[in-house]
Amino acid sequence: MNRKFIVICILLAAGPSLAAAQTSEPPGLSSPSGAAAAPPSAGTSGALLSSNILNPNLSVVGWFQSEAGHPHDPGHDAEPALQLKETEIAFQAIVDPWARGDFFLSFDSDGNAELEEGYVTWFHLPAGLGLRGGKFRSYFGPFNRTHPHDTPFATRPLVERNYLGEDGLAGTGAGLSWLIPNPWVYLNADFEALRPPEVTDSPAFDRAQRRDLLYTARLNSYFDLTDAANVSYGGSYAYGPSGQQLDPVTLNSSNTLHSQLYSVDVTFRWKNPARAIYRSLIWQTEALWNKHDNSTSDTQDSRGLMSWLQYQFAQRWAAGGRYDYSQFPTDSSLHEYGGLVFLTYSPTEFSHLSLQGSHVNRSDGLKEDLGLLRVTFNIGPHGAHAF
DSSP states (O other): OOHHHHHHHHHHHHTHHHHHHHTOOOTTOOOSSOOOOOOOOTTOOHHHHHHHHTSOEEEEEEEEEEEEEOOOOTTTTTSOSEEEEEEEEEEEEEEETTEEEEEEEEEETTOOEEEEEEEEEEOOOGGGEEEEEEEEEOOSSTTTTSOGGGSSOSSOOHHHHHHHOTTOSEEEEEEEEEEOOOSSSEEEEEEEEEOOOOTTTOTTOBOOSTTOOEEEEEEEEEEESSSSEEEEEEEEEEEEEEEEEEOTTTOOEEEEEEEEEEEEEEEEEEOOGGGTTTOEEEEEEEEEEEEEEEETTEEEEEEEEEEEEEEEOSSSEEEEEEEEEEEETTEEEEEEEEEEEEEEEEEETTEEEEEEEEEEEOTTSOEEEEEEEEEEEEESSTTOOOO
16 A cells, blocks of 8 residues: 555545644644645635645745955855855645644755755644654744744844854754643743754754763743734753863763753734734844853853844835844853844745845954845745744
């Protein structure tokens, strides 16, 4: 009995419930790119629906970027002034009535491919639990879960890059989500065990030995302030290896060093129901602390902060700004700070043109000023994102 036959049997048995499963996501385990199958139109034939439902949703996101100025970041100098910064291809589909698969392939400006995420999510486990397995972005704070091309920014916030890396904290492992039952407020807890990243990917951690794992936990809540405003907030914790201390004589590993990362975040949203397509505002702030072992006798305590605001002042126009401050995981005596402002025109939700300017005071005393033009678009159903 082949898989296609099994799926057809499931479709016939599940009926409408399968279509509902295709468009729903459990809290806390929603996809960062969250594209769900579009409901069929009234004119869609049953034969066409049956053939499409066996295929994954396919979408492509393009991110063009041009910049002018004088970067003083060694890792940034090699980037060209005009580039197709990233192309992402997403495959998303139900696996069966209880699970969904999400795969995201990204290609950089040189055409190098990487599996950005690839995981399966089981929604309906007992006791309100959900389970994710595969490679995925960690739910360490709300910003890390968002793919870079889906943020409003042409550059990554300093604190996110200096601690979690240019592409964010991600790994292969498993995650458990629990919607905590209570009569008062929405409350969700997430727990993850991941293969630790290399220090070149996420500077706060470093893969030491094969048995080492990175553990994360997050507790977040949400409530409505009024019919037009709401707020969500949460706290995150990550514990994992930060390297090995080598014996000076034998050069063998004598101790695994560790890093502990803490963060708190708050997000405020406002959208007047009477003028929802013309006015909206979002403000998000995230602060982060790190205790990082450089050796058994040297632990660095460092911190960072980012806060950004976006105001939509017309149907297709929005403006905003971001403030950054960040120390470094291995050396808290160094720090950098700066900001970014942007003006974005969005013909539709599927394309965005953004003119941005950034200023950064680097840790070596140099100042960096950049002007950036960012163009993103997507084809296919890859549009909605986790709330």
